[in-house]
Amino acid sequence: MYNIMIVEDDKKITELIKRTLERYGYKAYAVEDFSNIKEEFIKSNSDLVLMDVNLPFYDGFYWCRDIRTVSNIPIIFISARNSDMDQVMAIENGADDYITKPFSYDLLLAKIKGVTRRVYGSYAENSSEVYEVRGLFLHINQNIVEFNRKRIELSKKEFQLLYTLIRNVDKIVSRETLLEVLWNDTDFVDDNTLSVNITRLRKRLEDIEIKDAIETKRGQGYRLVANWSR
Template sequence: MYLIMIVEDDKKLGALMQNHMERYGYSTYLVEDFSNIKGEFIKNKPDVVLMDINLPYYDGFYWCRQIRELSNAPIVFVSARETDMDQVMAIENGGDDYITKPFSYDLLLAKLKGVIRRAYGSYSEYVNNEIYELSGLFIYINENSIEYKNKKIELSKREFHLLYCLAKNINKIVSRETLLEALWNDTEFVDDNTLSVNITRLRKRLEDIGIKEAIETKRGQGYMLINNWN
């Protein structure tokens, strides 16, 4: 049974969300101490977090960043804010999905099932694999780290997802849309510039372990990882 932590200061709405999810077999926990949401997360170890943005003390973006220092557990923002910038901010700060209030509970459950499948279930490519090897480049699935010629470094979550997606399609063009889906599972929340920035960071990380000019830009199409280190 998955534990869902609900970070919602509207007690009535929080209780409604809790009751609905428990009817469908989820275990839930309503946060009460909004001054220490990070501590609540550490104490309860939830599998998924439903996070409002407008909260007492600090906003949901702040708490999302705090949780990301500890865990990659899925975080779904549930907020009345509906601008594109709010949704971009949610993703940029480590969120996995976004639901705008008011919402249907069918949509809430669908989003919840989706992030659980991607993180823990049949849609997760990383669950049963620990190491992916590619011509001497070792990709450590459970660590978000890579190693080449005895040089090992840790990647950010986004850098790792990008590299893994490119590595699974070595010497093939991977479209920008596919890479955006690999990163955030919803292309409308992220623009092309954000993807370009993360590709640049990944190139630098590969150079740090001695792999240079391995990611080629295919204008108008996407990117390709070239096996030029073998």
């Protein structure tokens, strides 16, 4: 089930939302440090953000823009500010939807279901399953990689390679494992073939401004380091 980050400084409202989400099978993470919500977001590996407007330090519009520098994840505003201008500002700053307080939890759940269905589920573009890690999106059925609103289409081998590495982000993946994933064979494939594909993948990632993310661990394999989330 989806992981939802709650950015709301009213602890009572936060707890009510959190309990409701968990009752319906969602995982809910409530922000406690409002001084750096972007950092909290990166650590949370969330699938959706519920964002208030009035927050300590900076308002929700600021944090929405800040999150948009690393991710296209769905963001729904929940706020007592109900003017048309506030809703327009939310959308212009990158929000997907806006709910005014007080609200019914049935409406909140419907909004969450709608946006997750559109982004991740049956209504997603070309019915593509999306795998996201720290703002890097892999569109599984399309071999497309997206970061910071830039997209590239990889070859089948390049995509399989990246998908395997990103599912083990920050961990070393052995050459044997990668050879088995890409060719189902570890004995009769030239070892240099894997090196060539790694080199190609590195160059493709540079096209979306991700550099030096794939480390070579001599005698062990390769590791994908999420340096794009810093």
